[in-house]
Amino acid sequence: MLAETLILLATLATIFYIWQKWNYSYWERHGVKYIKPVPILGNMVNLFKGKVPFYLQVSELHKEPGFEKEPLVGIYLAHRPALLIRDLELIKTVMIKKFNYFANRALSTDPHNDQLGYNNLFFVRNPDWKDLRAKLSPVFTSGKMKQMYPLMIEIAKDLETNLSERSTGSVLPIKNICARFTTDLIATIAFALATLARVKVFSKKTSEFIRHSINYVLAEREKSGVKRNDLIDILLAMKKEAAENPDKPNRAHDIDYLVAQAAVFQTAGYETSSSTMALALYELARNEEAQNRLRAEISDYFGDEDHISYERIQEMPYLSKVVNETLRLYPIVGYAERECIQPAQGERFNLKPHYDLEVPNGMPVYIGVLAIQRDPQYWPDPDKFDPERFDPTNRHNLNMDAYMPFGIGPRNCIGMRLGLLQSKLGLVHLLRHYRVQTCDRTVKSIVYAPLSPALQSKDEIYLKLERV
Template sequence: MSTEVLFLIATLAIVFYVWQKRRHSFWKRRGVKEIGPVPILGDTVRFLTGKVPFFEQIREFHETPGLENEPIIGVYLAYRPALVIRDLELIKTVMIKKFNYFNNRKLQTDPHHDALGYNNLFFVRSPEWKELRHKISPVFTSGKIKQMYPLMVKIGKNLEANVGRQPNDSVVKIKSLCARFTTDLIATIAFGLEANALQDPKSEFFHHNQAIFTPSFRRAIDFSVIFMLPALASLARVTVFSKATSEFIRKSVKYVMAEREKSGLRRNDLVDILLALKREAAASPDKNNKAKNLDYLIAQAAVFQTAGYETSSSTMTLALYELAKNEEIQNRLRQEIEESFGEDEDISYERIQEMPYLTKVVNETLRLYPIVGYAERECAQPAQGERFTLAPHHDMELPDGTPVYISAVGIQRDPKYWPEPEKFDPERFDAANRDKLNMDAYMPFGVGPRNCIGMRLGLLQSKLGLVHLLRNHRVNWCDETVKTIEFAPMCAVLASKNEIYLRVERVSA
């Protein structure tokens, strides 16, 4: 190797070392407490080496020994400075009071090769986000959900029948069962399709829903870039959905939209909203309206399908795991289910909303296991006018583009707000204990205007599934049941690393 080449390599190495050293002193130079990064990987060593999922890495930042009382902590996602906010008042300021500075997520996927990921409501940026959310929100009003409810009950009965067909005392992969239930629900109420996941082991809908969250090396790379290095999204060609899943969603939604247009049928569901957006775009051909692009419309269906499938099925799974572990709590819930049904074959929409113990069980499940696990936003400082500072904790102006993170898992398991935080105790949410709760420390669906749009529907799905599963059956631990939940390190959301097996036993009438 020539002297010139060696000199060039040495020079580049020195430049990189100096650049990185300066990047990794960003918070120290501003007087913000930091964890202390390692070269190249910053503070995200455990995530980047596949030891923990991203939300758990954020939780570890939140719980850094020696910084437990700090309102803010400076961290480095590889080379990129980011801020973890621990103080609840500052969290409210960022997520609600000063939302105009934080109305975008930092997350990003590839706009050129992932139309369904880039254009959906979760990823889309302001001001487009605000208009899109306003137009899609009617699907999730309590009135619309009530209209959907009879369709949901039908799927609940299918779940009950599925469990009833299995031999008594069967050992069941409980996540698979719950995920088949939510697959059928979403296909029915969002698209008017029958996925038949509870009847057909080879259901295409179920297969493609599973593929989105099944851990793999390629998915780990995609989500690492989306979470940590969104500026490289186009270069790395990252996608939220695989090519096969994208094509399946396109095919399904195109078919339903075409059939709906042909028949003129109205179901007051997501497809009707998408068709309205399509007509609105067609009526103003001169306007720059993204709804002219079919992929833009299909993207909204894709995120509805994905989020509705995973969050509710995981909530049900983890609730059943905890109920199997806590027999007294399970018996009390089953008693409420029996009393609520009475002599009726169906449980009404009003009655399921009025089941206090069921609500407490679901709330406590989501406290212990908030499915997304964290919230994040990007700071957008205005070119003119008042700029955002970290007052009263610091007088610095947060630089434009800085990502901020909030650990939902960390806060919801913080003994400062939740005594015995690792204990599953639905009574925390009893009306008599309301004055002891700090509900600012409860954020399973996010915080502020950009929280989960489908929160009502997600809660109802989980409640309905639990009611129908536990109406005539009991879940118990068995030899194959994991004793503690370890989180899957290469999964984008909170999920068990190991399969959760439970023994399902019929209850005598």
């Protein structure tokens, strides 16, 4: 019996060894330069050890020594072959020029256990994505932002009131304060709620909470008939269209499909803007000259008013430079990804002139956004916080193809305009009357949270607030 067991184990081990050796020879067999994998884990060693988040693992692979001149590199996600694109022109080809071959994200969620994740705009697949994006895009136009702006001003004033209740010199958790501010903003402008609890993942408990909350808002808006030109109005229009055509295929027949859009709006909206705002304050606390210059601009633009108009906040040059530089150093989603979709007939996507290879249908493709935005060949002294990089007089020195904090191409962040406005509004109302300073509790450098899908500090960012 023992001998038979040993023979069985030896046979299984041999089969596994042969399979793994064949699997990890994929890029070698196709003549593509690749980063050598380790058994079982492929090129995801630090990720699987829990040391780094996925975007940082991609960034490390992008910077792998010996591949600096390569336009693309073969990698392995555990046992699965994937492509890492490094060349900016090839990135534009994949993400923009040949978008029809890369319209879907490689990321996916479980349609059975995570209906809200599976159905939302971020994950939904083409052609449903194209239809949904067209219906949701009107919420994010400049005209809609201007309509929402008075509501946003009220939340910004609440932030000032909240801070005024703290004694000068208080040491405050800036991440938490920024998260509460942007949460209240999203809840107010998107859902007409005074506040909405924050959620980060669509667990079963979280999904039930979101369903209950958004269903309540939808029902109340439908009952009242009030028009606010916000996300809820768009979702109700989608629901009405589906109800008027019961025999026509329409995913809006499923209430979870509608709830999913509201859910991703809330979670993504608060996380991206709050992180950008907190990290900008962190850098400004360490750069007194930049902070003083921004505060002077804020004072000029406020004048004798208690707020800055929508048009005027868009025109603040140094504020834009500070936010742009923050997003360069800390792109909230530190990588981009797509999945190749090869047609059954017709022209197929090929890696020429780099390699004469058709990318297999379903292969994931990755771009190390964080690595590119800190690459010294595009950004001199890349780890330095320097808003003047984005001064118009320096634009000729920049390759803006290497700047993609909101993604790139048709499937970039739909809420980019709103995210920028939220961050700018929070910064001007906080810095209007306060100076942020480092203290003995302030982290010396930003360490990324290893389990977070979005770029954020592992530790709370404590800063001292002094009234000016």
